[in-house]
Amino acid sequence: MRFTQLFLTPLLLCLALALPANRISAQSQTPIPQQLELSTAIIYALENNFAIRQAQQRIREQEGLIITVKANVLPEATLNANYTERDAALSEPNGFFEPITANWNVNVQIRQAVYSGGKLLVALGSQKLEEEAALLDLQGVINQALLETRTRFYDVLLARDQITVEEQNIRLLEEQLQDAKNRYEAGSVSNFSVLRAEVELANAQPAFIRSKSRYRTAIDALRQSLGYVNDNPLEVGTIPEFVGELKYEPIEFDLPAALGNGRTRRPDLLRLEKIALSRAMLIKVEKAANRPDVDLVAGYQANRSFPSSSVSDSLKGWTLGLQTNWNIFDGHARHGRIVQAKARLDQADLDFKSQRLAVEVEIRQAYSNFEEAKQLVAAAAKVSDQAEEALRLADARYSAGDGTQLDILQTRVALTQARTNQLEANYSYNVAVAKLHQATGQPDVVIQK
Numbered sequence: 001m002r003f004t005q006l007f008l009t010p011l012l013l014c015l016a017l018a019l020p021a022n023r024i025s026a027q028s029q030t031p032i033p034q035q036l037e038l039s040t041a042i043i044y045a046l047e048n049n050f051a052i053r054q055a056q057q058r059i060r061e062q063e064g065l066i067i068t069v070k071a072n073v074l075p076e077a078t079l080n081a082n083y084t085e086r087d088a089a090l091s092e093p094n095g096f097f098e099p100i101t102a103n104w105n106v107n108v109q110i111r112q113a114v115y116s117g118g119k120l121l122v123a124l125g126s127q128k129l130e131e132e133a134a135l136l137d138l139q140g141v142i143n144q145a146l147l148e149t150r151t152r153f154y155d156v157l158l159a160r161d162q163i164t165v166e167e168q169n170i171r172l173l174e175e176q177l178q179d180a181k182n183r184y185e186a187g188s189v190s191n192f193s194v195l196r197a198e199v200e201l202a203n204a205q206p207a208f209i210r211s212k213s214r215y216r217t218a219i220d221a222l223r224q225s226l227g228y229v230n231d232n233p234l235e236v237g238t239i240p241e242f243v244g245e246l247k248y249e250p251i252e253f254d255l256p257a258a259l260g261n262g263r264t265r266r267p268d269l270l271r272l273e274k275i276a277l278s279r280a281m282l283i284k285v286e287k288a289a290n291r292p293d294v295d296l297v298a299g300y301q302a303n304r305s306f307p308s309s310s311v312s313d314s315l316k317g318w319t320l321g322l323q324t325n326w327n328i329f330d331g332h333a334r335h336g337r338i339v340q341a342k343a344r345l346d347q348a349d350l351d352f353k354s355q356r357l358a359v360e361v362e363i364r365q366a367y368s369n370f371e372e373a374k375q376l377v378a379a380a381a382k383v384s385d386q387a388e389e390a391l392r393l394a395d396a397r398y399s400a401g402d403g404t405q406l407d408i409l410q411t412r413v414a415l416t417q418a419r420t421n422q423l424e425a426n427y428s429y430n431v432a433v434a435k436l437h438q439a440t441g442q443p444d445v446v447i448q449k
Contacts, residue, residue, distance in 0.1 A: 272348065
C-alpha cells in the first residue's frame with residue numbers, strides 16, 4: 001500500500017498548534033461521518049486525539065516561558081504611591097506651623113537592563129531551542145497517535161472481512177447440509193452424512209460469533225484513538241460504514257537508506273539534539289552569573305513638601321542613574337550550579353545516543369517484519385488460489401460420485417483457513433509498511449511552522 005502523506009493546510013496547522021478556538025468538548029465535537037475511510041479517520045484523530053491535544057498544550061506552556069524570559073530584557077515600569085491620614089493629636093505641637101495630618105508620595109520608575117554578562121540573551125536562545133524541542137515532541141506524538149489510528153483502522157477492516165469469510169463458510173456448510181438432506185431423501189446416502197453436515201455447521205457458529213465480537217472491540221479501540229467522545233444515548237449504537245480494503249500493493253525499502261532516514265528525520269532524535277543544545281547554552285548562563293548586572297534606572301517623584309500637606313506645594317522632579325549588583329562570593333554555589341548544568345548536558349548527550357541506538361533497532365525490527373509480511377502475502381495468495389481450485393474439483397468429484405462428503409468438508413475448511421490467512425497476511429503487510437514508515441521518520445502529517 002502506498003503510504004499517503006497529508007501535508008497540513010493552514011487550517012490543520014492551526015488545529016495542530018491548538019489555537020484557543022479549538023476547544024473540543026463532548027457536546028461540540030464533530031460527529032463521525034456515516035462513511036469513514038482511512039484518510040478521514042487520520043484527519044479526525046489529528047483534531048481530536050487526546051494525546052495530540054495534550055502535546056499542543058505543552059507548546060503553549062513553552063510559549064509562555066519564552067514570554068517570561070523575554071520580559072527580562074524589556075523595560076520594567078513600576079508605580080509606587082502611598083497616602084496616610086492621621087489624627088492631629090498624634091502630631092507634635094509646633095508654634096509656627098499647623099499639625100501635619102497627611103503624608104504622601106508618588107514614585108514612577110523605569111528600569112532597563114543594560115548589561116547582564118550575556119546571560120539574558122543566552123537564556124532566551126535556550127528557551128527558543130526548548131520551544132523547537134516541544135514542536136518536535138508534538139510531531140512525535142502526532143506520528144505515534146496517527147500510526148495507532150492507522151493500525152486500529154486496519155484492525156477494523158480485518159475484523160469486518162473476517163466476518164465475511166465466516167459468513168461465506170457458513171453458507172457453504174449450509175449448502176452442504178442441504179445437499180446431504182437431498183441425497184438422504186433420494187436414498188443415495190445414509191443419515192450419517194446429514195448428521196456430519198449438521199455438526200460441521202454447528203462448529204462454524206462459534207468462530208462467526210467471535211469474529212463479530214472482535215469487530216465490535218476493534219471499533220471501540222479505533223474510537224479511542226480518534227478521541228471520539230459520544231454522550232448522546234441516541235447515537236451510542238451508531239456504527240459508520242468503514243470504507244477500504246486490506247490490499248497488497250508492493251513497495252520496496254532499502255535498509256541502509258531507512259537507517260539513514262531514521263537518524264536524520266526522527267522527531268524524537270531531533271528533539272533530543274535541541275535539548276542538548278539548550279542545556280549547553282544554560283552552562284553559559286550559569287557562567288555569566290560571575291559578571292555584574294547593570295541597570296539603567298529613571299524615575300519621576302512627587303513628595304509632600306514640609307511643612308505643607310497640599311499637593312500644589314509638593315516637591316516634584318526626575319531621577320536618573322545606574323544600579324549594579326555583583327555577587328562577588330556566594331560560597332561556591334555558582335560553581336555548584338555550573339557542575340549541575342554540565343551534568344545535565346552529559347545526560348542529554350547520553351539520552352540522544354541511547355535513543356539513536358533504540359531507533360536503529362526499531363528500524364531493523366520493522367524492516368524484518370516487513371520482509372516477513374511480504375513473504376507471507378505471497379504464500380497466502382498462492383494457497384488461497386489452490387484452496388479454491390481444490391474445492392471446485394472436490395465438488396465436481398462429489399457430484400460425479402467419485403468423491404466423499406469428507407473430501408468436501410475438508411476442502412471447505414481449508415478454503416476458509418486460506419482466506420483467513422490471506423486477510424491476516426495483507427493486514428500484517430499494511431501494518432508493517434506503516435510501522436516502517438513511522439520508524440524511519442516519514443509521518444502521516446508534517447507540521448510546518
